[in-house]
Amino acid sequence: MNPILDGIQKAIQLIFSGDPTFYGVVYRSLLFSGVATTLAALWGTPIAMLIGLREFRGKALIKSIFNTLIGIPTVALGLILYLVFSRAGPLGPLGLLYTPGAIMLGEAVLVTPLIISIMTNAIEAVDPEMMNLARTLGASESQTSIAILKEAMNGVILGNIAGFNRAVAELGVALLVGGGILGTTDVLTTDISLYTQRGDLGFAIAFSIILLLIVFSINLTIIIARNPKILAIFGRSPQ
Amino acid sequence: MTVLAELKNLTKNYGNRTVLDDVTLQIEEGEILGLLGPNGSGKTTLLKILAFLEKPESGEVKFQGETVTEKNAEHMRLRSAMVFQRTLLFSNSVYYNVAYGLRMRKLSQNAIKEEVKKALRLVKLEGFEKRSAKKLSGGEQQRVALARALILKTRLLLLDEPTANLDPKNVQIIEEVIGTINRELKTTIVMATHNMFQAKTLPQRIALINDGKITEIGAPAEIFGKLSKNLAIFAAVENTFTGTSKATDAGTTIVDIGNGVQIEATAQRQGATSIFVNPQDIILSKRAVASSARNVFKGKIIEIFDLGTLVKLKVDIGKPFMVQITKRSFNDMALNLNAEVFIAFKASSVQVV
Numbered sequence A: 001m002n003p004i005l006d007g008i009q010k011a012i013q014l015i016f017s018g019d020p021t022f023y024g025v026v027y028r029s030l031l032f033s034g035v036a037t038t039l040a041a042l043w044g045t046p047i048a049m050l051i052g053l054r055e056f057r058g059k060a061l062i063k064s065i066f067n068t069l070i071g072i073p074t075v076a077l078g079l080i081l082y083l084v085f086s087r088a089g090p091l092g093p094l095g096l097l098y099t100p101g102a103i104m105l106g107e108a109v110l111v112t113p114l115i116i117s118i119m120t121n122a123i124e125a126v127d128p129e130m131m132n133l134a135r136t137l138g139a140s141e142s143q144t145s146i147a148i149l150k151e152a153m154n155g156v157i158l159g160n161i162a163g164f165n166r167a168v169a170e171l172g173v174a175l176l177v178g179g180g181i182l183g184t185t186d187v188l189t190t191d192i193s194l195y196t197q198r199g200d201l202g203f204a205i206a207f208s209i210i211l212l213l214i215v216f217s218i219n220l221t222i223i224i225a226r227n228p229k230i231l232a233i234f235g236r237s238p239q
Numbered sequence B: 001m002t003v004l005a006e007l008k009n010l011t012k013n014y015g016n017r018t019v020l021d022d023v024t025l026q027i028e029e030g031e032i033l034g035l036l037g038p039n040g041s042g043k044t045t046l047l048k049i050l051a052f053l054e055k056p057e058s059g060e061v062k063f064q065g066e067t068v069t070e071k072n073a074e075h076m077r078l079r080s081a082m083v084f085q086r087t088l089l090f091s092n093s094v095y096y097n098v099a100y101g102l103r104m105r106k107l108s109q110n111a112i113k114e115e116v117k118k119a120l121r122l123v124k125l126e127g128f129e130k131r132s133a134k135k136l137s138g139g140e141q142q143r144v145a146l147a148r149a150l151i152l153k154t155r156l157l158l159l160d161e162p163t164a165n166l167d168p169k170n171v172q173i174i175e176e177v178i179g180t181i182n183r184e185l186k187t188t189i190v191m192a193t194h195n196m197f198q199a200k201t202l203p204q205r206i207a208l209i210n211d212g213k214i215t216e217i218g219a220p221a222e223i224f225g226k227l228s229k230n231l232a233i234f235a236a237v238e239n240t241f242t243g244t245s246k247a248t249d250a251g252t253t254i255v256d257i258g259n260g261v262q263i264e265a266t267a268q269r270q271g272a273t274s275i276f277v278n279p280q281d282i283i284l285s286k287r288a289v290a291s292s293a294r295n296v297f298k299g300k301i302i303e304i305f306d307l308g309t310l311v312k313l314k315v316d317i318g319k320p321f322m323v324q325i326t327k328r329s330f331n332d333m334a335l336n337l338n339a340e341v342f343i344a345f346k347a348s349s350v351q352v353v
Helices: A003-017 A020-053 A059-069 A074-085 A100-124 A129-136 A141-151 A153-169 A172-178 A188-198 A201-226 A228-234 B043-050 B073-079 B094-104 B109-122 B138-150 B168-184 B196-201 B220-225 B327-332
Strands: B003-014 B017-028 B032-036 B058-063 B080-083 B156-160 B188-193 B205-210 B213-218 B240-247 B253-256 B262-265 B271-277 B283-285 B295-306 B310-316 B320-326 B340-345 B350-352
Touching (some): A003 A020, A020 A059, A020 A153, A074 A100, A129 B080, A141 A153, A153 A201, A188 A201, B032 B043, B032 B196, B043 B080, B043 B188, B080 B138, B094 B109, B094 B138, B109 B168, B168 B188, B168 B196, B205 B220, B240 B262, B253 B350, B262 B350, B295 B320, B310 B327, B310 B340
Parallel strands (some): B032 B188, B032 B205, B080 B156, B156 B188
Antiparallel strands (some): B003 B017, B240 B253, B240 B271, B283 B340, B295 B310, B310 B320
């Protein structure tokens, strides 16, 4: 039978089979990318606030640098991180290479510029007079910053969702620092690559379908969140 | 009279522009001080300095005898509260907004709940706690902003054009609240306005500000009583004109305000005069109507301002006059830009300075 049709049939069977090996991969993808996004948000939020809330010389330059880093090819970053984590590299002693930790850390580094850029824009979009509002009501400087962050919350959330999206869909970092070791450090992307090269289309197609489902539903959520009017075609009123 | 706050030789610049120029001013405890001046005169900056939100380039700010410095500003801000010209609201419920300052002061949840209820009652927004603040009407939003500041019971309250662009119902509510808290809580209030009528009735003292300098200060009767070129500068104040007066045989005065427009007033004056007419006292019609009004002029509608239930129209009769009518009348009369109309008002409606 046509290997492609065969593959699609196998894929559908796998998806509905509840096979633990298969779903283990899905779980790892979501877990590693989830932790990576959380890390990036943890160190990215204070940086975005520092940049977004003030005017200073070099602000435009720093914003441009982060913007530029968004587009870094994942495999190039993967190589850089590989060199850093490898035995000869500065973080070699940590023994992170080919462990889940490397993927989580590596993807965190990958999505940080994206999260920072989106958050900074969201913070800058908040009316700066809100800071005076908070202050006149008695807020301290840190309480004032939090108030602004709250006003920017939509952008903050969108930034995190976009970051997760990027992390879950990337191949270069996961492959080079994780190694794609079946059962430990393999994720959706590394397995799609592996199984396709092996000619095992059933698995490859199944993983692709799941990955596409994840990424498209995230993208759809972002688009609807940005423009609730789209839901109007279903007769719902936008909120 | 105790002095609550003081500005001494205060200068404030934004970049190259001097916004406040060597200003010295004392705010007396318990008073309502009106700050009257056109846009760009420095009113807002003056209020922000009194709110300890801006630092002057030179000069001193003192509050209750203490000099305000960068170090103690945050602490001092607990004693004053400012309501901004543009309504700023947190993207949250009315309750969240009004409770914000009390949360910063770490009041207990129960106490906050009680205080919010009282504050909302004061501005006639009972039951609005759960509503989304940004979804309210303009007047309601401004009342929320006011409640949010009042609830803090600060010694000093700074209001920047608190009733600008609001319909009369909201203006009345807000003016009543301002009067009440000054009487009952003895809150000292400094309010900036370019509304001459508001400046006449609420404050005990008025300071005229123009180009960053305070040009005159005194009781409203004093300021409005004497002829003052300063007041006439207020192009932003509606229906204020300067002209030359001549008495008529009938005991009235004709004031020539330029461009061939002659206004008849019942007040007696001679020589240089400033006059103003309340937009609400002017009647608009599409045809000339025979009436007792001494002042009837033909003109063209050059601007329309939609204020919800009311509409304000700028009518050019040689000089621009603002006329206020109900939305209903506006719709019934099918008015639009460039429409030819007649405005009419009585000689007794002309207020002479």
